[in-house]
Amino acid sequence: MSIKKQLGLGVATAVLGIGLIGGGTFAYFSDTAEASSTFAAGTLDLAVNPEVIIDVDDLSPGSWMIRAFDLENNGSFDITEVLLSTSYQVEDAMGDNTDDFGKHIRVNFLENNDKSENEPNDIIYSATLHELQQITPDAVEKNVIGFENEISGLPAGTKDTMYVEFEFVDNGEDQNQFQGDKLKLNWSFEAR
Template structure:
């Protein structure tokens, strides 16, 4: 090996050794901070009072029954809508029905006092039969009456709405004898939906 190569190799080895020694003793300022994050999901908690919709016997064509339901938002999140689903079963004691008993029970949804801001919830805002209601999904906390008063649609956390309903066994001025002794079991399901996502 020539002297130039030996010298070059020696200089390179010395430089490498110095860099290793220097790297071990090099000092610099440093500051470390830690951050923590929490993602806590809110809750949707809808309460309905009373839990029994209606329990009445010995009704006849022309009878009507008023009922009040309190829809309560017991959760921490606002509710945008409460979808009402209807189902029912009819017990035909004589087995002679040619028509659906649900077509003869009319449901009159009365003014929601919380939404309209009025003190006498007696105006019918929506009327349908149980039979027709079974295929729809109305919003039970929607503001259906235009007014400066009352709340907006939806149900804010920690608030409640009173829903006024009237059930009516419609007298159609025709023979309804086939429904004598029959019964109808109604099931309402209230499905609360969250509001849209937002920047937080």
């Protein structure tokens, strides 16, 4: 083998050896860190107590009854408004109705005990069931002028006690068409 070949082979071996040594002893510093997050949404949890506000038999024109019920905020957020949606179905017992029975049942929201100014029967809203079907009033809005008691809305962990009067309005006219009729009322409360 010629000296040129031996030198070339020697240089190649040396380069390979240096490459292995350098590659095998390559060192560096490293460090890692982690971070995590949790996102939990709050809750809106509105309850009505009792769930059946009223069941009435033997109504006659001019009769009325008062019922109390609670709107409860069992969630973690304050509720700014509770919209009341009304729907009803009339069962015409004799098939002779020429008018809507819901136009003759008036609902007087007498008092929101937590928002009133200690005035009994301070009517805060009055409408027939027929009229209530067309609108969505706020059940926890403070409609009474004054500075006492709580403001509009329903804070988390609280309740509002509502007093409501249901009245079969005596319009002074013949209302015989409603004898034996039944009206099934559904109230839906939407918290926002």
